[in-house]
Amino acid sequence: MAVVDISNLCIEFPTRRGVLSAVENLSLSIEAGEILGVVGESGAGKSLTGNAIVGLLEPPGHVTAGTIFLNGRDITHLRESEMRKIRGAQIGVIFQDPLTSLDPLYTIGRQLTQTILTHQDMTRAEAKKRAIDLLIEVGIPAPEKRFDAYPHEFSGGMRQRVVIALALCCEPCLIIADEPTTALDVSVQAQIITLLKRLAREKGVATMLVTHDMGVIAEAADRVAVIYSGRLAEIGTVRSIIDNPQHPYTKGLMDSIPQIGQNLKSLPNIVGSMPRLDDRPSGCAFNPRCSKSKDICRRELPNMIAAGDTGQSAACWIYAEGDEYA
Template identity: 60%
Template sequence: MTSSNTPLLSVRDLSICFDTRHGPLRAVDGITFDLAPGEILGMVGESGAGKSLTGTAITGLLERPGRIDRGEIRFEGQRIDTLSAEEMRRLRGRRIGAIFQDPLTSLNPLMTVGQQLIQTIRTHLRLDPGAARKRAIDFLAEVGIPAPEARIDQYPHQFSGGMRQRVVIALALCAEPSLVIADEPTTALDVSIQAQILDLLKRMCRDHGAAVILVTHDMGVIAETADRVAVMYSGRVVEIGPVEKVVRDPRHPYTLGLMQSIPRVGSGVQRLTQIDGAMPRLTDLPPGCAFHPRCPRAFAECRATRPAPLPVEGGHVACHLYQGEPA
């Protein structure tokens, strides 16, 4: 990141742990990253890598027994991880929006789309019901719902999955937040609609000046959409950098493995390379680098000490392989 102005979001050494009967389990361990205004940061990793949890922590919706036990989150220069529940609520929707994975279950089935939009708008903006309804219709039109004046009074079940995700995007953006956390926004959708929804999300956020944290396990989605990408493994960011850099020239062996597991048309490769083994459980994390048991290039140091993030061109990588290299 070479941006000179203050970042929109700044996460420093964030750790999230779960208090269990057998002691605390650290699910996110000391992650650090910045997000510039209007930027799209992809967060990629396997299930359980801690990417969704990071998003949840930023919105202040961590539920017990999960809690932030170290580090800080700054939003527009203000520390938000210590805000009261009520202050955080005012921030949510207004300054930080969220989009969830499954559009079929994200909407209240007993309320019309319009009621949900108007309620959200009027919670954050001082508008009378008429103006709020007007704004809701405008947003529905903007996300590409045909005949929004009629559709606004319909219930979620009268919309298709793709249409519902459009409504969800309208709901997330209707109070003009400057950051949107999109947690697997296209995973539950038909492949043919995924690209449409991603385009829409990108366009809406650009038009409204919102930065995006795009949480996904789909490297293809990241490559198409994001400006930068953070690769997470076992609750740590192993590599972060500009998307074209990470995709074309991955540094960390885990990122390399991820890239090699994406099928490419015409590459002539008969079988896809896969990363052997599985991500370790939180209860028995190996010492040193959490990836070393699966890493083809691991050496003694990897088993002993945990690699610190090293600055590389445009980003960071946490791997002992680059220890000696000049930044």
């Protein structure tokens, strides 16, 4: 059974000028020990999906349809008091900027023990021991000394490790990592990715890795979901998506990443930009930018179907049965 199972999730934002649908009919699931990469441009809805799982959607945004199951339990519309018990205990969250996700006024030791004591029945001494074990696990040198240090005394990479330790406090079964390496340097990035991978392998933690960096995805993820304008465009194993993308958007995205030693005069790119949510074209949202778009693409929304010979599925009319596309 999948650790988390999202089906037909819709997230909407009512505004004065009408309802914006930010995420539409999104379905995906993550198994234990699996890292699912979620990629897309800013504004595509990848972070919203992560926030919806932990019940942290910013009002007025809310889930209007679909379900989220965590270990077989429906957590879509839990009350805040119920959600608090799950968040931090069963789901760990790692945000982009480690400086804003730690409280600057408390030592990291206090933040760790407080989280542990909130969710687990332990004495203060046991909690401290557990916190130090966690700091060792995420690779912080001299954890006993660092226990009483404040967040500002750590470097960016070390701070992100503390955030990961916080997320791991109660041995969650699911970690949502929202751009965990974006604020870090490449050399530190590699250290953090290695850590996330180890946790998935050794502890069987299911991980949702939200990022726009395909390099990070290539290295860490097992499967990848590509989101465009709030809808799933393509999903499949990491190698199939990177080596053999099927959806025209995924193809364009992969081509536009500069590679060392490529020596191109100009980089291939997708003309135009992602539509605004209040201005989404009818049919497939990608059709105005797609070189292969046909009548049906402008009329009807494509469903996810098997595409290509590497086992992924894509929401594109090219792969539809019959000759509607021709």
